[in-house]
Amino acid sequence: MLEYLRVGHPAPDFEADAVLDQEFTRIKLSNYQGSKYVVLFFYPLDFTFVCPTEVLAFSDRYDQFAKADAEVIGISVDSKYAHLAWIQTPLADGGLGGDIKCPLVSDLTKAIATSFNVLDPIAGVSLRGLFIIDKAGLLQHATVNNLAFGRNIDEALRTLKAIQHTQRHTNEGCPANWREGMATLKIS
Numbered sequence: 001m002l003e004y005l006r007v008g009h010p011a012p013d014f015e016a017d018a019v020l021d022q023e024f025t026r027i028k029l030s031n032y033q034g035s036k037y038v039v040l041f042f043y044p045l046d047f048t049f050v051c052p053t054e055v056l057a058f059s060d061r062y063d064q065f066a067k068a069d070a071e072v073i074g075i076s077v078d079s080k081y082a083h084l085a086w087i088q089t090p091l092a093d094g095g096l097g098g099d100i101k102c103p104l105v106s107d108l109t110k111a112i113a114t115s116f117n118v119l120d121p122i123a124g125v126s127l128r129g130l131f132i133i134d135k136a137g138l139l140q141h142a143t144v145n146n147l148a149f150g151r152n153i154d155e156a157l158r159t160l161k162a163i164q165h166t167q168r169h170t171n172e173g174c175p176a177n178w179r180e181g182m183a184t185l186k187i188s
Helices: 052-060 060-069 080-088 111-115 153-168
Strands: 015-018 025-028 035-043 071-076 105-107 128-133 139-145
Touching: 015 080, 035 052, 052 060, 052 071, 052 153, 060 071, 071 080, 080 105, 080 139, 128 153, 139 153
Parallel strands: 035 071, 071 105
Antiparallel strands: 015 025, 015 105, 035 128, 128 139
């Protein structure tokens, strides 16, 4: 039986094939525990319309996430071979046009999407799930968009920084629309 996925609880671990720097590799989520935050984003499929905009946007902002001590990882139900072909296909032909800074994980068995409760059972693809996992391996943020619309990368980065701020300053809370450097609320 699938355990209920909740913020504040351990994120489901996984190990799977991925493409990084146009090479095949293995990614194990728990390997980041103790060293980095993880921004995990699910997308439906390679070679589609909205998905490349998100993957390219996360890749374009990768250095900002890395500066915030986070690894960004993309996941879809495509094979590692499809990921590599998509990365190597020019933008004009529906591909990603070259190097992508974040690894793209293959969830061909759909086990990872199932464990994060983002698998659309009718379409057989992942919904657009976004999960932020802290260094202790605890799920701190979860949102899920339907298939037709993408996410706001600025909001993902803002949320990561809010999580980090409240973990460093446990007696403070971040109000609505908080941005790094703004006043917080004392919640003692």
